[in-house]
Amino acid sequence: MSTHAPARPSYAAVLRVPHARRTFASALTARLSYGTVSLSVLLSVTRATGSYAVSGAVMSLFGAMTVFLMPIRASLIDCYGPRRVLPPMSMLYGTLLCALAALTWRPGAPPVALGAAAALAGACAPPLGPTMRAVWSELVADRGLLQRAYGLDGVAEELLYVSGPALVGALLGFAPPASGILLSALLIVGGTWAFVSSPALPGPRPAAPKEQRGGGLRGLWAPVAVATGAGVALSGAELLMMAFTTARLYDPALVPWVLAALSAGSAVGGLVNGAVNWRVPARVRLRGFAVGLGLVVAAAGLAPDLWTLAGAMALAGVFIAPTLTTAYLLAAEMADEGSGTRAGAWVNAGVNAGSSGGAMVAGALIGRVPLGVCFLLAGAAAFVAALTVGSRAAGAAPVPQTAAPCQLR
Known part of the structure; x- marks a missing residue:
């Protein structure tokens, strides 16, 4: 090719x-x-x-x-x-x-x-x-x-x-x-x-020789962990936006506009991130984007009204696409030849699993815990995932894999 x-x-x-x-x-x-x-x-x-x-x-x-x-x-x-x-x-x-x-x-x-x-x-x-x-x-x-x-x-x-x-x-x-x-x-x-x-x-792809087999998916902890944390934060924030609207007696018809602000912010963030000639490694960028996402989502719980919340969500969106794009990019860097689709699939699975889990936890907490605390916990998911990346960056061992690239586990 x-x-x-x-x-x-x-x-x-x-x-x-x-x-x-x-x-x-x-x-x-x-x-x-x-x-x-x-x-x-x-x-x-x-x-x-x-x-x-x-x-x-x-x-x-x-x-x-x-x-x-x-x-x-x-x-x-x-x-x-x-x-x-x-x-x-x-x-x-x-x-x-x-x-x-x-x-x-x-x-x-x-x-x-x-x-x-x-x-x-x-x-x-x-x-x-x-x-x-x-x-x-x-x-x-x-x-x-x-x-x-x-x-x-x-x-x-x-x-x-x-x-x-x-x-x-x-x-x-x-x-x-x-x-x-x-x-x-x-x-x-x-x-x-x-x-x-x-x-x-x-x-x-031909199967790798026996002496070269390593599974092709070494060290994916960082991108998968951050993708999962971002999924938790994102789905939690979306559900909390609806709860915020109901609690403050706003018209529910305004919720799609807040969600649109989140999507618009993500689109802008993704375009800007792709256009910048970054000099720092992808792992460092990934940690920074995840920290930014977590902090903004956590701070969104302090919003005094729906319009401030919409602005906070637009700012959170600016970090979403860069976080996920960098997670995919880092996974591609770490994957051996012939394992790129699997590497991206694990990141994708992390996002979706985090999204499902975040919605479930947020749904259980709403009505039992103050909304500000719920936003704080949603943001903490992305923040903690970013800290995990930092701790593993110092010398974590690769994920052990023994299967050949064409063997399903």
Whole structure:
């Protein structure tokens, strides 16, 4: 695979890399499915069963299987190559989504069948984000340009999770919620097939010789820990924003605007981070971004009104995309050749696991603990994760791995 290193790294230079625009556009089309599917499943199951408890359980099954099996699915891609693995995986995932849509098209669906379909679909969800980031590392040789590629990827992903629900909302104007699940299936299958047709995608990796086997995932403590802490802080802050609005008797319709401020801040932070020619190592930057995120989220609990809180959330957002982008970049640096997709998948799993755990803990604390203390605890999750990075930077041993790159554990 040839690489390209322009003299002056920029976002425009990223898109001028051979095959980059075609590959990135098709990957984003497929990844848009993840921006539409969650809301579609939630609305469809709620409509079909009339129960928020059932819809919550189905979403939990779907999310858990998506997150916790992602490293295994990524291992298959590292071993056999995305061209062999992603098409059948996307077809199976899309078929299961269609089955879920059929079950929820009309009321009266059995909850057990809904849970089974959602769990099986989540188990097959293609890890397109980690795969695209691994492809970026194949396409781009220059470190400065690779940082910009990761920054562009992170901001685009943020926008997908904003535009996805809006697309579902527009669809609901003339179709039932289950149609959003069908749209998600169409996006993932069509986008994935376009993605794997790109000449930029690498082929399967040969297994490493026995004497060189180390698992390819040494020392991922830092990026995974920080990603998990950031997920806890982010999901906790989002739930606490809604609780703040209710407690201060503001109109609940204002909550999306506060969330939009968070997303806007993240987009700005991601673009700025990608454009800066950093001289400090990625590990040091990661620790600094996580500390900043934790401090701002903790201080947000002191906001006297909703508008101050919105400003604090916008400032917190400035640290979110740089934190996650740098975590992915550091994971790519640490991964051996042929393990890039798995490395990114572990960071992705950390973010999502932290997000689920943060929402669960915040939900349990709201009403029992003052909101200011809840914000402090949410921020502390990112702050403590940053301190963990600092302690391990001084000479922690690599994570022991004995499996070969193409062996699943």
